[in-house]
Amino acid sequence: MSTRPRLPFLKGHGTENDFVIVPDLDGHLDLSAAAVARICDRRAGVGGDGLIRVVRSSAHPEARAMADRAEWFMDYRNSDGSIAEMCGNGVRVFARYLQRAGLAEEGDLTIATRAGVRRIHIAKAADGTDGAAVGGEGAITVEMGKALLPEPGPEGGITVSVGERNWPAHHVNMGNPHAVAFVDDLGHAGNLFTAPGVRPAAAYPHGTNVEFVVDRGPRHVAMRVHERGSGETRSCGTGACAVMVAAARRDGADPAVTGRPVSYTVDVPGGRLVISERPDGTVEMTGPAVIVAEGEFDAAWLDTALG
Numbered sequence: 690m691s692t693r694p695r696l697p698f699l700k701g702h703g704t705e706n707d708f709v710i711v712p713d714l715d716g717h718l719d720l721s722a723a724a725v726a727r728i729c730d731r732r733a734g735v736g737g738d739g740l741i742r743v744v745r746s747s748a749h750p751e752a753r754a755m756a757d758r759a760e761w762f763m764d765y766r767n768s769d770g771s772i773a774e775m776c777g778n779g780v781r782v783f784a785r786y787l788q789r790a791g792l793a794e795e796g797d798l799t800i801a802t803r804a805g806v807r808r809i810h811i812a813k814a815a816d817g818t819d820g821a822a823v824g825g826e827g828a829i830t831v832e833m834g835k836a837l838l839p840e841p842g843p844e845g846g847i848t849v850s851v852g853e854r855n856w857p858a859h860h861v862n863m864g865n866p867h868a869v870a871f872v873d874d875l876g877h878a879g880n881l882f883t884a885p886g887v888r889p890a891a892a893y894p895h896g897t898n899v900e901f902v903v904d905r906g907p908r909h910v911a912m913r914v915h916e917r918g919s920g921e922t923r924s925c926g927t928g929a930c931a932v933m934v935a936a937a938r939r940d941g942a943d944p945a946v947t948g949r950p951v952s953y954t955v956d957v958p959g960g961r962l963v964i965s966e967r968p969d970g971t972v973e974m975t976g977p978a979v980i981v982a983e984g985e986f987d988a989a990w991l992d993t994a995l996g
């Protein structure tokens with residue numbers, strides 16, 4: 690018989706990038722990488738592209754310094770248990786959880802992440818759709834910070850490869866790393882269960898997320914992604930932001946030069962995100978966030994999962 694306190698969880702997604710949400714408000718849980726991987730396992734666990742632990746910033750050593758600017762910290766883990774700096778879809782789902790739990794209201798709030806404090810706006814949801822229509826009522830907008838575009842090192846620019854195919858790629862950092870390759874056909878990326886090759890390895894000492902992008906129309910692109918630590922997912926918010934910035938620079942659009950914001954629609958297999966870049970370089974993402982279920986871990990199962 691387990692003596693562990695009952696542990697609730699929720700399941701949510703943003704454009705079908707799905708997460709197990711574990712409220713641990715006062716930071717008592719010790720979640721090892723192995724435990725996260727078991728919880729995210731789609732057959733033997735709850736299943737998800739990642740796990741989001743909701744913890745008070747003041748109760749987490751990595752967030753304490755942000756506690757005066759953001760009450761809540763998103764402790765994000767990939768489905769293999771590895772730690773990531775940021776998750777764009779995850780932070781919208783995190784905000785939706787706070788709203789549902791009565792810990793935040795519609796309107797403006799801030800959330801601490803390993804990439805820094807992010808400002809969020811939860812639009813008014815008059816129709817209860819949880820923002821399923823991008824930009825519609827209930828959608829959530831996140832100020833994702835500024836994109837960094839690291840210069841190529843001595844070994845040259847980035848190349849992404851799948852099988853025999855190679856593409857030049859843009860190195861974009863949105864708090865976490867991305868390699869963005871423009872391709873003729875999203876099918877050419879093939880089977881993304883395994884990670885694409887990325888060279889030079891030194892450009893990404895901690896690995897990278899890889900996006901494959903095609904044009905759909907003016908300021909409108911579509912992408913597939915292989916996420917570091919999770920494999921192919923149906924969407925990646927930071928990836929969509931990296932794609933938007935890479936597409937804008939490719940198209941000769943730089944808000945810092947023109948003084949005008951630029952906006953792209955980014956289609957992902959799981960839906961649509963709208964991404965804008967402002968003249969000060971801040972990237973803004975708008976998209977849906979949905980909570981689909983709420984439950985409680987079986988105590989005996991949790992004992993074995995947490996070890």
Ligand SMILES: N[C@@H](CCC[C@H](N)C(=O)O)C(=O)O
Pocket residue numbers: 706739767772773774775776777778779865866898916917918919922924925926927928
């Ligand atoms: N799905 C996320 C990104 C999650 C982290 C990523 N796999 C990494 O390791 O950097 C998003 O929506 O941004």
